[in-house]
């Protein structure tokens with residue numbers, strides 16, 4: 119099958135790439151581009167060339183599915199070089215997004231025109247690599263080292279109008295006239311001839327720029343290898359000649375490509391796209407119409423959810439029985455809008471429009487007509503049941519009844535309604551307007567169209583919806599219990615809270631578990647544990663957190679938790695009093711304290727996650743190991759470049775993981791470390807969780 123064809127418009131050859139869904143640069147596309155450039159060059163009737171794409175977008179990059187496999191000729195850098203070497207002027211006509219290798223094809227072209235709605239970008243950094251088809255050498259020559267670094271290090275797409283301003287494209291066209299205008303542009307270029315970026319002046323060496331850039335991105339790119347290599351490539355662009363720069367880019371590109379980081383980030387890319395394909399839920403599944411929405415409970419979570427839904431264009435009623443709480447929630451929503459305007463994230467008119475769709479109420483009668491309710495009240499089964507009974511009494515037939523519970527059984531909540539098929543869990547993460555994850559919890563009787571509608575809702579809210587099964591804590595919080603259990607045991611056994619946090623932070627977690635506990639509030643988990651009837655028979659289980667909560671040390675909100683906080687500060691400092699409290703408790707419980715190194719901290723916490731993840735897979739609570747990875751990368755700050763806990767386990771090799779878990783079982787007993795049967799089977803058969 120041919121992915122590239124040609125049309126003739128007068129003396130302009132229009133090369134059309136047509137390789138759905140996103141015209142990625144597969145081997146067939148690369149071959150077709152070279153073939154048609156060569157044909158155009160040898161055709162005396164042809165005076166100029168346009169490269170344009172069919173479908174929804176210009177070339178969206180190299181074909182990521184080919185990564186990690188033996189490369190096939192022609193290689194992308196050679197394709198780009200061949201386009202640039204063309205003796206007739208070549209114009210790239212961009213619509214949709216010209217990303218990565220796609221924009222590099224445009225940089226190999228001699229001129230660039232883009233539709234008004236189009237964007238260009240070099241997002242390779244998100245895949246743990248760098249623009250490896252000459253982008254690091256061409257873009258700095260075209261727009262200067264500073265702006266080129268900005269584009270490559272952020273990986274963010276740049277809209278056509280902004281790209282025009284910085285010279286990353288030459289012209290902007292009305293969307294529906296792109297092809298006509300590109301052909302006209304090519305005609306104009308016949309006299310001017312090719313304009314090759316490789317012949318442009320290199321940017322002047324600027325050591326200050328590189329040093330300042332390194333400092334600026336240090337915190338954000340912690341642990342990542344490709345940003346530093348991108349900077350080195352741009353340094354090369356300004357210090358050595360073009361071909362030497364290309365050779366340097368190649369070497370650094372291949373180093374990144376072969377790294378586990380890139381494998382982890384590529385896994386993350388596909389896992390996040392896979393997640394919306396729910397086994398057993400066909401594309402034909404109908405969805406319910408959602409426009410009017412109510413949020414019950416005006417606490418921080420409820421207000422955050424309400425704001426998210428307003429921002430996505432819904433009509434939202436925030437309901438709370440308590441007038442004071444409701445007023446506070448209303449204020450929170452307004453403050454989120456004002457903050458968004460102040461930071462330039464939204465316009466004044468967006469705010470007015472959003473607040474125009476916002477109502478508050480204390481009466482269930484006011485929400486009888488909504489299409490979906492999201493309950494975000496206190497995490498107690500009794501309270502949830504009260505709310506759902508009331509909702510069942512007033513809501514119109516077909517309305518969706520969603521609960522934001524983070525741990526409780528959806529089936530039990532549904533059991534107090536006459537419509538369990540309409541009940542679902544929508545577990546938002548705090549802060550709800552920022553965190554991308556939405557765990558969609560299907561109860562045993564939840565209807566398929568309710569699940570499909572929830573997935574659509576997640577997309578509309580700009581979130582990643584992951585469908586999971588019903589059990590205590592679902593996927594995310596159930597695994598968090600294993601991770602937290604180990605981090606808590608480590609404290610009793612003698613590791614300082616700051617040592618535990620530092621080890622896991624340095625390993626790549628967004629925050630250490632003790633700092634997270636203080637941020638979330640130690641009272642929250644304490645209350646949940648008090649409601650649980652299935653806790654292990656182990657006095658050490660979460661003992662430190664419980665002890666702190668019992669003393670009113672709830673974390674940041676009370677100025678002290680595991681750490682101390684100065685008035686108005688979120689910076690944790692170690693509290694010697696806590697060290698003494700933990701030591702005394704260890705003595706009381708007969709736990710021998712000892713020196714614990716960071717390797718043990720990481721191994722016990724991360725393997726705790728993997729073991730629980732394996733059980734979750736075994737029980738079918740998650741339908742794919744990659745779904746678990748998506749939950750942990752987007753909801754719990756698991757380092758993306760490690761691909762999530764299950765991918766991380768696969769990358770170590772399950773035989774090795776199994777061996778380590780058996781060693782932990784031998785050392786610490788079977789209560790927590792009995793290897794799941796799935797892990798054992800896969801380890802013995804050389805399999806992976808991903809299989």
Ligand code: CAA
Nearest residue numbers: 139142178179180181182183217218219241249250251391
């Ligand atoms: N290679 C292979 N498949 C790709 C792809 C790529 N570069 N980009 C997207 N796809 C696939 C997706 O996996 C998805 O497949 P399924 O339908 O089977 O799940 C399909 O195309 C549609 O993708 P999205 O669901 O993401 O569609 P969207 O409309 O929301 O977004 C997009 C489109 C903006 C192009 C987005 O897909 C995207 O950002 N793609 C990645 C772009 C990228 O990173 N390019 C750089 C590649 S690396 C490179 O080019 C290296 C180099 O210099 C040599």
